[in-house]
Amino acid sequence: MAAGHGTLDPAHFTPGQYIHYPTTDGLEVPAILYTPQGLSPQGRHPALICAHGGPTAQFFRAFDAEVQYLASLGYTVLCPNVRGSTGYGVAWRDANLKDWGGRDLADIAAGAQYLRGLPHVDPARIGLFGVSYGGYLSYLAPVKYPDLFKVSVPIVGITDLHQLHADNSRDMPQLGYYFRTMMGDPVEDAELWRDRSAVTHAHALKAHLFMMHGANDPRCPVNQARGFRDALLATGKQEGQDFEYIEFADQGHGTADIEGKTRSYRLLADYLRRRL
Template sequence: LPDGDITGVTISDTEKRMAFYHNGSRSPNNLFAYDFASKDVAKLTDSLNPEIDPADLVESRVIRYKSFDGLEIPAILYQPHGATAENKVPAIVMVHGGPGGQARMPYNALVQYLANHGYAVLDVNNRGSSGYGKTFFTADDRKHGREPLWDCIEAKKYFGSLGYVDVDKVGIMGGSYGGYMVLAALAFKPEEFAAGVDIFGVSNWVRTLQSIPPYWESFRKSLYTEIGDPETDLEMLREVSPLFHADKITKPLIVLQGANDPRVIKPESDEIVEAIKKKNGVVEYVVFDNEGHGFSKKENEIRAYKAILDFLDPHLKGSKSG
């Protein structure tokens, strides 16, 4: 089997066979059966869209780089076909949600779409990501907008070490908490990235933390511990909220938002877009009237991916997408 995640392992009652799902960077979830006696593996499904040529997809690989303070940061690297020192490509630093999520190696349609259109992608597990122990997981507590962001700045520097990336054409992209990191990067490190893609990201931590519904009580407590309590940490939260520093955003930005998002409510995006427009900044805004926190409808996902590419190509390639 190629590299990837194995999940849903089930052993038969006779203990002679095992079923499991495999999800790799070039193939979505497929069901397999394994015979313990013969050690034969049988692939039972083929879930990749038949219109997609697997040869057009790229393998991912785990890399690690040193951050500003020497901390080792894991990440998943995608190198597009044809990227060489003679043919340098633009690139995207991708930031996961959470804050305590984790970038992994399974099939990622958006990343493959970007790679297929000539973008290198580095899916970063900045400090605070899960899967690397408690010390790493808590290393971002009450440091948002600073150390975790600086890990992403170092990701751009890592791109420079590869030889096939044009470091003047590196953007940053993320959803939810990753969207916050995009806004933080453009507001607090405005010269680092050439463009940003914010997918339903937090712009104002004060409002977000105050608007958590009662049925997310346990989630509220954990966020207050990790990010801050709006009752006692108001100034700190304003300091790390991009909305209050939108005047520093000078690079092009696209914002995608679900109108019915209960977690990152629509005003989070409305107000950052409005603030940038007031300063005559370059910002595009795409609202999905029938979506919440994420994309549940395929037609919206397709529309979102096309909007992202149509935005990135002029700003990172200097051309319109075809």
């Protein structure tokens, strides 16, 4: 039975293409690539990587309103199922255990290199965005790989692993336990946690950043965004010039409300139009 699309014509949707691209250690990353229809053959065009949450989630070739919206605006969008994703076996799912911001992040960087090699993509206009764990990668990628991305948009993301664990352990103990199963012990693995926290490397940021966070987020509290904003200010960067920042007083860890989603989509599109 055909899906109902209301007044929308499915012929206007951008089809997703299953691909694999090489990553740093010789493996290949499964991904879905959305190339806008009707791109002008003259010149090159901007592209985006969308990092999923989880980390144990995955992109399917299914209708994604945000990706379709961005593709309709002319952005090529790559949705990679990096290490830590489900759907590709236990070894792939567990490949980022005690390695958040390691090989999974290298897979994101390899995705940017893949986009740079596409004939219709402008290699100087590649951006990154993601929600939750995708937001974590969207904070960390531009400070660990500062020359790859022109812009990055972390949404309800993580910047400080020690702070996140302390807050989760106090307010949502099950998440504190989950986090320890993923990244080890906050004391024994303290150096790893510091290295894999974007706030540690805020001084390395070259890309322009747009941070969005819900003020009522219990999973990734808003101090994650505020802390990174303060770290950027401490390096001499200026809000409005070097980065943009917004808090949603009426949101938590994202929103299922259509008005909230529409607001976020429009803010993202406006930012990309101006900065990418």
